[in-house]
Amino acid sequence: MTAALAAGFAAGGYWFYDETPYYEKKEILKDLKEFRMDPTAIGSEIAVVRGSDHTRMVRALLTQLGGLEAFIKPGERVLLKPNIGWDRQPEQAANTGPELVEAMVVACREAGAGKVLVTDVSLNDPKRCFHRSGIGPIALKAGAEVVIPTERDFVATVMKGDRLKSWPVAEIFHQVDRVINLPIVKHHSLSGATLAMKNWFGAIGGARNRLHQDIHVSIADLGATFRPTLTVMDATRVLLRNGPTGGSLDDVARRDTLIAGVDEVAVDAWSLRLLDKTPEEIPFLAYAQARGLGMADLSKVRIHEQQIG
Amino acid sequence: MIPDLRAIRRLYAIFFFALFLFFLTMMNGEDLQGYETDWLLALDPLTGLSVILTSGMLYSALAWSVLIVVLTLFFGRFFCSWICPLGILNQFTGYLFSFLRPKEDYARNRYRSYFSLKYYILLSLLVLSLFGALQIGLFDPLALITRSFILGIFPALQQWNLPLGTSQMLVHGGVGLALIFIALILANRFIPRFWCRTLCPLGALLGVLSWRAPFRIRRNVDRCTDCMACMRHCQGACDPQGELRISECHVCLNCIRECPHDALHFGLPGEKSSIHAPIDVSRRRLVETTVAAALFHPMLSSADSSRTEPLPGVIRPPGSLPESDFLARCIKCGACMKVCPTHVLQPALLESGIEGVWTPILIPKLGYCEHHCVLCGQVCPTAAIRPISVAEKVGVGGFKTPVKLGTAFYDRGRCLPWAMQTECIVCEEMCPTSPKAIWYQKKKVVDREGQVKVLKQPFVDPELCIGCGICENKCPVQDLPAIRVSSVGESRSKDNQMILRSGR
Numbered sequence: 001m002t003a004a005l006a007a008g009f010a011a012g013g014y015w016f017y018d019e020t021p022y023y024e025k026k027e028i029l030k031d032l033k034e035f036r037m038d039p040t041a042i043g044s045e046i047a048v049v050r051g052s053d054h055t056r057m058v059r060a061l062l063t064q065l066g067g068l069e070a071f072i073k074p075g076e077r078v079l080l081k082p083n084i085g086w087d088r089q090p091e092q093a094a095n096t097g098p099e100l101v102e103a104m105v106v107a108c109r110e111a112g113a114g115k116v117l118v119t120d121v122s123l124n125d126p127k128r129c130f131h132r133s134g135i136g137p138i139a140l141k142a143g144a145e146v147v148i149p150t151e152r153d154f155v156a157t158v159m160k161g162d163r164l165k166s167w168p169v170a171e172i173f174h175q176v177d178r179v180i181n182l183p184i185v186k187h188h189s190l191s192g193a194t195l196a197m198k199n200w201f202g203a204i205g206g207a208r209n210r211l212h213q214d215i216h217v218s219i220a221d222l223g224a225t226f227r228p229t230l231t232v233m234d235a236t237r238v239l240l241r242n243g244p245t246g247g248s249l250d251d252v253a254r255r256d257t258l259i260a261g262v263d264e265v266a267v268d269a270w271s272l273r274l275l276d277k278t279p280e281e282i283p284f285l286a287y288a289q290a291r292g293l294g295m296a297d298l299s300k301v302r303i304h305e306q307q308i309g
Numbered sequence: 310m311i312p313d314l315r316a317i318r319r320l321y322a323i324f325f326f327a328l329f330l331f332f333l334t335m336m337n338g339e340d341l342q343g344y345e346t347d348w349l350l351a352l353d354p355l356t357g358l359s360v361i362l363t364s365g366m367l368y369s370a371l372a373w374s375v376l377i378v379v380l381t382l383f384f385g386r387f388f389c390s391w392i393c394p395l396g397i398l399n400q401f402t403g404y405l406f407s408f409l410r411p412k413e414d415y416a417r418n419r420y421r422s423y424f425s426l427k428y429y430i431l432l433s434l435l436v437l438s439l440f441g442a443l444q445i446g447l448f449d450p451l452a453l454i455t456r457s458f459i460l461g462i463f464p465a466l467q468q469w470n471l472p473l474g475t476s477q478m479l480v481h482g483g484v485g486l487a488l489i490f491i492a493l494i495l496a497n498r499f500i501p502r503f504w505c506r507t508l509c510p511l512g513a514l515l516g517v518l519s520w521r522a523p524f525r526i527r528r529n530v531d532r533c534t535d536c537m538a539c540m541r542h543c544q545g546a547c548d549p550q551g552e553l554r555i556s557e558c559h560v561c562l563n564c565i566r567e568c569p570h571d572a573l574h575f576g577l578p579g580e581k582s583s584i585h586a587p588i589d590v591s592r593r594r595l596v597e598t599t600v601a602a603a604l605f606h607p608m609l610s611s612a613d614s615s616r617t618e619p620l621p622g623v624i625r626p627p628g629s630l631p632e633s634d635f636l637a638r639c640i641k642c643g644a645c646m647k648v649c650p651t652h653v654l655q656p657a658l659l660e661s662g663i664e665g666v667w668t669p670i671l672i673p674k675l676g677y678c679e680h681h682c683v684l685c686g687q688v689c690p691t692a693a694i695r696p697i698s699v700a701e702k703v704g705v706g707g708f709k710t711p712v713k714l715g716t717a718f719y720d721r722g723r724c725l726p727w728a729m730q731t732e733c734i735v736c737e738e739m740c741p742t743s744p745k746a747i748w749y750q751k752k753k754v755v756d757r758e759g760q761v762k763v764l765k766q767p768f769v770d771p772e773l774c775i776g777c778g779i780c781e782n783k784c785p786v787q788d789l790p791a792i793r794v795s796s797v798g799e800s801r802s803k804d805n806q807m808i809l810r811s812g813r
Contacts, residue, residue, distance in 0.1 A: 087681050123739065123783075125650040125679050127338070132681070150476060189749070190734055190765065209735040209785045213725065247743030 029158045029166050035179045035229045036262065037071055044295045044302065046261035046270055051308030054236075054258075058103040061232065061260040064304050067111075071229050074112035076177035080104055080144070081228070083184050083199050084120035084135050086245055087128040093237035094246040096184045098134035100234045100258065104182060105142035119147040119172050120202045147172045154205040161221025163214055168205040173226075181228040181264060185235045185255075185271045187243030191215045192282045193275055194244050196231045196264040197223035220287035223264065223294075231267050233259040238274050265294025266301045314562040314575060321391045322400070325349075329394035333458055334473070336647040338684050345370070347644060347690035350451050352392065354378050354518075355431075355511040356640055359445045360691050362438035363637035368692050378518060385519035387560040389505055389512055390544060395450035396505050396512075400544055400561065402494050403501035407542070415540040417501055420548050424506045424557065425589045428517075429598045431510035436602035441633070442609055442664060446641030448510045453490075456643040456667065460656055461487030463647070478646075479675055481655035486667075505559065506546055516556030516588065524575065525555050526564060527582040532572035539564035539573060549573060552586040614662025619805035621795035622660040624671040624776060627678060627712045628686040628697035631801050632661075638693035641667040645685035645694055651676030653778060654685060669694075671714060673778030673794050678714060680741040680777060711742070715776030716798040716807075717769050723791035726764045730756050734765050736780035736792050746773035747780060771798060771808050 047064035049057045062068045072078055082096035090097050101118060108116045118139040122129035126148045130136030136146050147170075154168035173179065183199035190212055191198060200222035201208055211218035235257040239246045246252065255274050261267045265288045269279040279285045285296035295301050332346040347370060350356065357374035361367055367375075377388055389396040410417070434445050446452045464478045465487065480486070496503035505512050519525075526549055539549040542564070547557035549564040565573045610616065615623040616633050626645055629635050646654040646669055653676030656667040669685070671678060680703065686696040697712065704711030717736075721727040726734065726749075737747040749765040756762055769792075776794050784790035797807050 087679060125338075125682070128650065128679060128682065152470075189737055190732065207785060207787070209783050212733050212735050212738075212785070213731050215732065242743050242745055244738060245741055245743070245745075247741065251743065 027156050027166070029156050030174055031158050032169070032173060032225060033177070034227070035177075036227055037229070039227070044263050044266055044300060046259060046263065046266050046301060046303055048257060048259050048270065048303060048305040049308055050257050050306075052256055053309055054097075054099040054103040055106065056308050057258050058100070058107050058232070060306060060308055061258055062107060064306075065230070065260060065262070068107055068230075069111050071180075072108065072111055072113055072178050075114040077115045077117065077175070078108045078113040078178045078180060078229075079117045079119060079172060079176040080108070080139075080180050080182055081199065081203060082118065082120060082135055082182040082234075083186075083194070083202060084126075084129050084133050085123045085202060087124035087132055088246060089132055090134050091237065091249060091252065092246045093184065093186070093239040093252045094244060095129070095133040095135065096182050096234045097236045098138040099236065100182060100232065101135050102138045102142045104180065104232060105139055105144040108180070109143055113178075116144040117147050117172065117176060118144045119149065119170060121149055121170055121205060122202070149205070151205075158225075159221055160224045161218070163217045164211075164221040164225070167208075170203055170205065173203055178229040179226070181226075181231040183231070183233055184239075185233060185274050186239040186246075187241055187251075187275060189243070191219060191284065193268075193272060193277060195268040195271055196228075196233060197268060197284065197288065200226045216282075216284040216287055219284040220291060220293065223284075223288050224291060228264065230262055231260065231264040233267050233271050235259060235271060235274050240275065263294035263301070265289060265296050266298070269296045269298050270301070270303065313566070315566045318391055318560075318562055322397045325392045326394050326397045329454070333455070333463070333647065336459075336644055336688055337473075338648050338650040338682070346648075346688050348373065349394070350455060350640075350642055350644065350690040352377055352388075353449060353451045353511060354381075355445055355449050355514050356451070356691065358514070359435060359438040359443055360638060360640075362435065363441050363443045364634065368638075370690065377515075381515050381518040381522070383522055384524045385522040385555060385558055385560050386512060386515040386545070388515055389509075389559040390561040393450055393511070395454040395509075396502070396559065398454065398494070399497055399502045399505055400559075403497040403544070404542075406498045407501070409498070412541070415537050417499075418540045418543040418546050420546045420554060420557065420589075421500075422589065424546065426507055427509055427513040428588065428590045429594060430508060431513040432595060432598045433602035433605075434510055436599055437606055437609075440603070440606040440610075441637050442606060443637050443639065444664070445510065446639065446667065448508065449640060450504070450509050450511050452640045452642040456641060456656070457486055457490035459643040459647040461490050476652070478652045481672055481675070482658045486656070502544055502546075502559070505544075506557070512559075519555055519558075520588065522555060523577055525585070526553050526558055526560075526562075527574055527576065527578055528553065529572045529574075529579060529581045530583050531581045532570045533583075534570055534572075536569065538567045538569055541567055548586065552584055554586045554589070556588045609664060612662050612664075614664055615660075616662065616664060619796060619802065620661060621797070622670065623657070623665070624673075624715045624778070624794060624796045625799070625801065626654055626669055626671065626685040626694045627683065627702050627714060628695040629801055630693060630695065631803075635693050635801075636661075636664055636668070638691040639668045640691055640693075642690065643667070643669075644688040644690065645669050648684040648688050649676065650679050650682060650684070651782075653677050653782070671778055671794070673781035674790065675782075677779035677782040678777040710800070711775050713775050713798050713800040714778075715794045715796040716771050716774050717746070717776065717778070717780050717792050717794045719767065719769065720789075720791045720793065723786050723789065724767070725785070725791070726766045727791075730754050730762060730764065732764060733785065734767050735783050735785060737765075737767055739779045739783045741777060741779060742773050742775060744773065746770045746775070767792075774798070
């Protein structure tokens, strides 16, 4: 018995013996899927519609771009990514308007989506943000599933950026077939404007506040990584000052406009006029165009504008 | 046919313990509103009485405690076995532990003279209350179990990923609270209901109130054979086999079930009923305790504490009363910390002095005060945190100024645009006021390589800052943030101010 124990301890010592002081834990990185139907095409074509009825406006936009059926196949899981960053009400224009989210959920279901999901990584308490933005309740009512990521729901993901090489991304982005970006046009002190590419801050976790230190390159990096199927920009109400949080109705102007396109750089470039800014003032657009992510030069973009109702 | 009173008591116990857990789970802020989750806490006559002593009023729902007082006058300490969640938990765990000992071991339920300690604890807490120092929260069983569940058990359960609805809470000094609670529960292994019999000041108060209760355990001396079977599951250690100690009896009614000779009943006296023993306290000790507590109070109040001077880390929840009134109301139950959506509300250790142990303070590294949230005031049973409206908090609709919890200050040696020539202003982005309390100046700087950069260097406007702490919470300088909130400027204090304003 004693001999067996002694032999056992000796064997154990041999088994565990190692000269290396420490093994770095290997991070397993996941790649995001391709969300676009045709990854190569940068359809430099955007549609702009003005009006008050979001259902009709969305329908007009999608028809202009060839119908939503051209972007999603029947049965696919479609993730909508509005901006639900703040504990603010729709009138305060700090979040994407619930009217657009509702119209898009309905449109996706009509186009044959197997499942429509709505998510964002909020900055205030997520439950409050989803509820008070009006998006949580209206998305559920329209038949979508609402996904509120918790601290545990992030996976290390490859970033195709100059500065960002990997970052934690909400897991739901790895579990869907298509992603439609639903940003809102807003003032933002550091970057100049919160637009479509800036909206990908709401897809990632980790110490994302650190991205502020090189915000223009970071935004372009996110734009290079997240390639949405389609972008529909909300400019129904536009927050002109005190962004991105807002709070006062004095800072909000009604613009009753939606902008859509596959090329989110072009969508961003066009939307800037609602904040009385030009693409030249916003460095991340130049970075994005230089990297071939899309067209910031609007003279090279086909723009279809129409008025509804 | 006499109804099985013990079975009825058990049903009540299950109901009230379930209600306790239900109220706790309702305190999750999920529906963005407060419910009457403080009702169970408000049933507590000890809270009612001592808050009357410290603040001269019986606040709102605390009036329910009068009902318990009246019922106790007639029926004795039924609260301890029928309603009190800590009593019920002690009883249940004591019952489970009873399987570990021999059937004949009646001695564990024998009365011990040190059980009278609780009366002296009660007296000293009441004397302190009379001087305005509310410390009943340390010993009150409802506050104790609520606090232990909120700050000990729930956060631990969350570690196992159970669907508890709220995000993981990290508790300031948390394991201490959990260990105290576990020790109290384990004590039942050796002395059943050790807490209830020995330490509980609420039990002592109810014991005093039940002194003349007409409905009580009565023993028919003719039928009794002195077999001692009634002692086997006696919860109060109240000597049902002899001269019943009415003030110790928890009205568990186990003795009636255990008696093989039907010698015991609960109710009015019969012809052959035994006499009862008085409360086991000595007048001399009562006087000694009173004097000791009265002498302790000046020592307590001569300490450097948040009562005597403003302290930077004592940032109280929105709607909190001025500090001395706050300390005269807060029973340290932790309900506000449970309902807080960001978990910025944390139990103080010594930040506000000995008196303020386990009272709520904001620790902005762990969370921030959510701009439109007023849940803490909705669940506070004693209005140490007033139930304010969202309009009052943010200063709209007739309210001229928002509720300020403190003021944020830059640490320019750590702030990236100030010290490291690096772009940042995350704080400005997060600032929830409109217009923002954080503003910036553009400044040209030359970096080490001689390159000219234009940076946005942030400032705090002390008139607009509400001290919510989101800037500190989201600052990328993770360990010791470059912007930090301290309590100065808080609206509840006249003294803890720094800016000279007209009209003040």
